[in-house]
Amino acid sequence: MTELAATFKQQAVAQAYRHRPPYPDEVFERLLDLITDAPRRVLDIGAGEGALARPLAPRVEHVDAIDFSQPMVDAGKQRPGGDHPNLSWQVNPIETADLNGPYALVTAGASIHWMPWEQTFARIVPQLTPNAQLVVIEHGAVDEPWLGELIPIIERHSRKKNYDPKFDVVDAIVERGLLDLTGRVRTTPVSYPQTVAGYIERLHSTSSLARDLMPADEAASFDASVAEALRPYAKDGVLQLQIQAELSWGRPKLPG
Ligand SMILES: C[S@@+](CC[C@H](N)C(=O)[O-])C[C@H]1O[C@@H](n2cnc3c(N)ncnc32)[C@H](O)[C@@H]1O
Numbered sequence: 563m564t565e566l567a568a569t570f571k572q573q574a575v576a577q578a579y580r581h582r583p584p585y586p587d588e589v590f591e592r593l594l595d596l597i598t599d600a601p602r603r604v605l606d607i608g609a610g611e612g613a614l615a616r617p618l619a620p621r622v623e624h625v626d627a628i629d630f631s632q633p634m635v636d637a638g639k640q641r642p643g644g645d646h647p648n649l650s651w652q653v654n655p656i657e658t659a660d661l662n663g664p665y666a667l668v669t670a671g672a673s674i675h676w677m678p679w680e681q682t683f684a685r686i687v688p689q690l691t692p693n694a695q696l697v698v699i700e701h702g703a704v705d706e707p708w709l710g711e712l713i714p715i716i717e718r719h720s721r722k723k724n725y726d727p728k729f730d731v732v733d734a735i736v737e738r739g740l741l742d743l744t745g746r747v748r749t750t751p752v753s754y755p756q757t758v759a760g761y762i763e764r765l766h767s768t769s770s771l772a773r774d775l776m777p778a779d780e781a782a783s784f785d786a787s788v789a790e791a792l793r794p795y796a797k798d799g800v801l802q803l804q805i806q807a808e809l810s811w812g813r814p815k816l817p818g
Contacts, residue, residue, distance in 0.1 A: 566721065566722060566769040566770060567676040567769060569769040569772040569774065569775060570610070570629075570630075570631040570633075570634055570769060571630070571631045571632065571633060571634075572633065572772060572774045573633045574766070574772065574773045574774050575633070575634075575766070575767055575769070575772045575773075575774070576611065576631065576633035576634045576636070576637040577633075577637065578763045578764070578766045578767035578772075578773070579610060579611050579634065579637060579767045580611070580637070580641065581756075581760045581761075581763040581764040581767060582613065582764050582767055583701070583702075583703070583754045583756065583764075583803060583805045584613060584617075584754075585613055585614060585617070585671070585699070585701055585807055586701070586749050586750075586752045586805055586806070586807055587752075588749040588750060588752075588807070589614075589699060589701070589749060589807045589809065590617055590618065590621065592747065592749070592809055593614075593618065593667065593669065593697060593699075593809075594621060594622075596667060596695050596697060596811055597622065597666045597667045598666070598693045599664075599666040599691035599692060599693050599694060600623075600666065600691075601623045601624070601664070601666065601691075602622040602623045602624075602666050602667075603622065603623050603624045603625075603626070603663065603664065603665050603666055603667075604618055604622050604624070604625045604626070604665060604666070604667045604668070604669060605625075605626050605628070605661065605663070605665040605667070605668045605669070605686070605689065606618070606625055606626065606627045606628065606668075606669045606670075606671070607628055607656045607668060607669070607670050607673060607674070607677070607682070607686070608628070608629055608656065608670060608671070608672070608673020608674065608676060608677065609627035609628055609629045609634075609635075609638070609651075609671075609673075610629055610631070610634045610638065610671070610672075610673070611634050611635070611637040611638035611641055611644075612627055612638035612641060612643070612644055612649070612651075613671060614669050614671045614699065615627035615638070615649060615669075616638065616641060616642065616643035616644055616646065616649065617643065618669070619643060619646040619648040619649040620643070620646055620648060622648065622667075623648065624648050624649075624650070625648060625649050625650070626650050626652065626661070626662060626665075627649060627650065627651050627652070628652045628654060628656055628659045628661075629651075629652075629653065630653065630654060630655040630656075631653070632653050635651045635652075635653050638651065639651060650662075656677055656681075656682050656685060656686075657677075657678060657681040657682060657685065659685070661685060661686075661689045662689075663688075663689030663690065663691075664689060664690060664691045664694070665686075665689055665690055665691065665694055666690075666691045666693075666694050667694060667695060667697065668686055668690070668694065668695070668696040668697070668814070669696075669697050669699060670696065670697070670698050670699065671699045671700075671701075672699070672700055672701070674698050674731060674735070675731045679735060679738060679740055679817075680738075680740070680817040683740045683814050683815065683816060683817055684816060684817055686814055687814055687815065687816045688816075690814070694813075695744070695811045695812060695813065696741065696811060696812065696813070696814040697809055697810070697811040698731065698732050698735075698809070698810045698811070699807055699808070699809050699810075700807065700808050701749075701805060701806065701807035701808070702805070702806070703754075703803040703804060703805055703806075704751055704804050704805075704806045705751075705804055706803070707795060708791055708792055708794075708795045711791035711792075712788065712791050712792070715784065715787045715788055715791060716765070716771065719771060719776065719780065719784045720770040720771060721769075721770045721771070721772075721775050722769070722770035725770075732746070732810040736812075739815065739817075739818055740814060740815050740817065741812045741813070741814055741815065742812045742813045742815065743810060743811075743812040744811060744812045744813070745809075745810070745811050745812070746808070746809070746810045746811075747808070747809050748806055748807070748808050749806055749807045749808075749809070750806075751804040751805060751806040752804070752805050752806075753802055753803070753804060753805075754802075754803045754804070754805045755800050755801070755802055755803070756800065756801050756803055757796075757799050757800055757801075758788075758789055758792045758793070758796050758799055758800075758801060759789075759799070761788075761792065761801055761803075762785050762788050762789065765788065766781075771784070
């Protein structure tokens with residue numbers, strides 16, 4: 563796990579990251595509704611290139627975006643909104659980051675499964691306002707008709723060999739006694755057109771399919787197989803994705 567998480571420190575992964583579809587607008591509406599305390603300061607853990615932090619920054623008082631990958635943070639600073647005055651970037655593991663609370667909201671977008679939970683929660687909890695919530699957010703394409711063809715290709719090349727589709731990170735954190743879960747919601751799917759080439763680059767932005775983990779000939783063969791599998795579904799080289807996010811939130815607790 564730690565080894566795979568380190569792939570986020572690779573330049574190629576940070577560059578491929580811009581091919582990930584953005585979070586739907588509904589995510590931000592729901593996050594803003596979950597802030598009930600002042601000051602409206604947000605801590606975004608495992609912020610990556612700021613897919614959550616950048617759109618949030620102009621709508622709150624401040625966002626501290628923490629990520630241990632220098633290339634991801636560098637990419638985020640270059641992307642739209644990456645230089646907003648309400649946004650502070652910090653390259654550090656969350657376990658040792660300088661936190662500057664109190665925070666009225668903590669967001670973790672596709673990141674908390676990478677973190678050591680006890681150490682992470684021990685850092686976060688003392689920095690919260692009385693009603694602050696931790697929100698775990700995942701998002702991606704749903705109802706992809708090409709999955710039957712795509713999954714065997716991914717399984718052949720993925721570096722993550724113990725993938726368990728039934729594992730639910732939020733349930734696992736609740737079971738560990740670290741979160742009082744109060745809400746869980748899926749957003750309404752929104753259409754997102756993406757070229758086949760962009761879709762393939764998006765796959766390479768994942769830790770288990772990073773280009774740097776594959777010899778060049780393997781990467782070329784992966785790309786060709788995926789393109790072949792997707793071609794029947796694309797119109798003029800463009801796929802119509804349906805993007806949905808899931809938000810799970812509650813009050814984080816100190817390790818017992
Ligand atoms: C899949 S990316 C998600 C990025 C962003 N939150 C988003 O939703 O697009 C996961 C990020 O978590 C970061 N990360 C993993 N473990 C971390 C840790 N212990 N401390 C800080 N960042 C971490 C990685 O560097 C990576 O940028």
